Amino acid sequence: MSCPPGPGVEQGGATRQKSSDRRRTMAAMEGGVNEREEEYVYRISTVEEWEALQKTGTTFGGDLDKSTGCIHLSKLHQVESTLQNFFLNTKSDLYLLKFDAKKLGDGLVYEAVDNSNVFPHFYGPSHSFSPLPLDAVVKAEKLVLSAGKFSCSLLN
Template identity: 30%
Template structure:
């Protein structure tokens, strides 16, 4: 199995998507026209840049092989290739979802999550 890709998402947003049957993306995803993901090596920086101080988040692991040709790895931050999904995320591609704990300084604790 390939390495999973990751999405950080607000718990309430994820619960609403579960009820709807598919995840269409956060506001920034809808604005950009694709769902932003990160690799294991990128997700902690993504959290610190875009989710600092936010609580009640989930880390969602996704099998990229289940996303087909709608998944593209494209240059973004610093020229690094980031996974972008040009479709709704089907729950059949989700490997797991786990709480993303906050730290005292407003960051997030990834200890044991990316294994």
């Protein structure tokens, strides 16, 4: 999973749709007509990332985020499949961070990662790679892995 080229630029230099147009297009792709953005977005975080975020007040995420220039997030209904597909063999303790989408502002962009999945990505207020702020975290819970399935009260 990687971010498309930064906002405003497509591969080959073409200009992207405006955010509001892109959100409408993506809502239609998901079979919905609701243009309302998600109230909350979620970050699957290692314990090290979560501790650093609490200590410094910001995080640039992990290696994947740094290499793609955006911080990967999920909608609530996407968290379980993301955990199963990318974190099942993680040795570190994991936390699920719930972010207030409004506090992330227009740096939060919903983008298609394939023909059927639209994920939230955080680029930052200037649409250049910016860290996620601690003050946007509403709740954080440790994820528990049991019988090959992750759980916490945020997922219930």
